Amino acid sequence: MDKYFEGKRILVTGGCQGIGKGTVLELWRFGAKVVALSQQADNLETLKREYPSVEIACVDLRDWNKTRQVVDSLGNFDGLVNCAGFINNEPFIECSPEAFDDTMNVNVKAILNVSQIVAKKMIENGIKGSIVNISSQVSKAAIKDHLAYAASKGAVDSMTRIMALELGPHGIRVNAINPTVIMTELGRRAWADPVKAQAFLSKIPLGRFGEVQEAVNAIVFLLSDKASMINGVQLPVDGGFLAT
Template sequence: MGQVTTLDGRTALVTGAGRGLGRGIGVALARAGAKVVLVSRTAAEIDAAASEIRDAGGSAVAVTCDVLDLADFEAVLDGVGVVDVLVNNAGTNDPMPFGEVMPTVYDKIFDLNVRATYFVTQAVVSRMIAAGRGGSVITVSSQMGQVGAANRSVYCAAKHAVEGMTKALAVELGPRGIRVNTVAPGYVETPLTAPYFADEEFRADTMRRIPLGRLGLVADVAAAVVYLADPAATFVTGTSLVIDGGYTAQ
C-alpha cells in the first residue's frame, strides 16, 4: 500500500469518505497502515474507495450511514469496535449573500458541519475513553474558520464554531490522552469546489490571493491528516493546521 506504516494496528474512521477530501484522506491513512472505515451516505462511492484501498494492499471497510442519524451512527460504531483516529470530514456549504440566507440554509450548514461533528465525536470519544488507550480526533475545518468572506456568513460561522469546539475538547480530553485538532484547507479542487473554479473570474481572483500561486491538492490535506493521526504529533492538540498556500497570512 505504501512505504510509511506508522499507523499499523490502528483503526481510523473517516466520514464523508466517498469522494474528494474524504476519499483522499482514507487512502492516505490506509497507506500509513491504518485499518480504515469509510463512512458516507453514498454506498457506490465508498465501495469503490474501499476496493481501491484493498486492491493496493490496504485494509478498508465501507459503511453506508448518514451521520445526521445519530442512532444509525451509534450502530455503526457497535460493529466497528474501538476507533483510534476519527476524521470528521462530512460537511457542506451553500454560498449566498447574507440577506438571502433562509433558516433552512442555515440549519443545513450547521447541522452537518457543527451538530453532526459534535455528536459523532462524542460517540467515538466515549468509546476511546472506555478503551483507555487515547486517540486522535481530526476535523476538516476550513481557512474560512480563520477569516471571513463575503457570501459565506453561515459557513464561516460554522467553521469558526468547529475551531472553538476543537480547542475546548482538546483541553477537556487531553488528560485522557485524546488529542483534538483541525486541518483548515484553503481552496482545493474537489467535486464540491469544481463548479466555483469553472468561473474564470473567480478562479483568477482566487489564484491572485494565494502567495504560493496554486490551488491546494487533496494530497496536501491528506498528508496533514496523517501527520496529526501519527505518533509524531503526540504533543500536538488544540490547534489548527492551516493548508492554504498562505491565503490567511495576508
C-alpha cells in the same frame, strides 16, 4: 510515520470522495484498518470494490440517533477524521433557515455526535488516540456568500479547542486543519471560471489552490505520533491566505 499506522483502526467520515477519500487511501497505504463512513451508498460500494480491505458504513449524519447506532456498532478506533461536510453558499441577506440548519447539522452536530462515541470508547479502553476535524480558512477570514459555512467552521474551531482541553488528560489529541480551496472534483467545477478564480488566487501568496494530497498530508501528520505534542491547534493549509 507509516509504521505508526500499521494495525491502527481509523474512522473517516465523508470517506468516499474528495479529501475524505484521499485520507482513507493514504491511511490504507500506511497499513491502517480504515472505515469510510458516508451517506453515498454507491460511492462506498465502488470504494469497497477497489479496496476490499477498507471497511464501509453508510448513514446520513444528519440523523442523530441512527448515526449513534451505526458508529457505536463499528467498535473501537485509534483515530478519527471528521471530514464530512456540507456547503450551500448564500449571502447573509438571503441565507435560509433550511440551508443554515443543514450546514450546522452536518458540519457541527455530526462532529459532536461521532466524536462523543469514538472518544468515549477511547477513554474506556485506554486508547491514546487522535481526532482531526476539517475546518476551513473561512473560520478565520470573511469570504462573501459563505455565512452559514463560515459560522459552522467557526464552531468547529471552538469545538476543537474544547475537545482538546477535555480529552487531553486522557491522552487524546484533537486538532483541526483549515484549508483554502482544495482541488477536489467539486472544487475544480466550482472554481472553473478563470475570472472568479483569479480574484481569489490573488489573495494567496503561493498563487494557487491546494491539492487534495496537501490537505491529506496535514491530516495524516496530525493523526500520527510525529504530532504527539500538538493539541488544540487549527492548522492553516492555505498557501499563506491567512497571513495577508
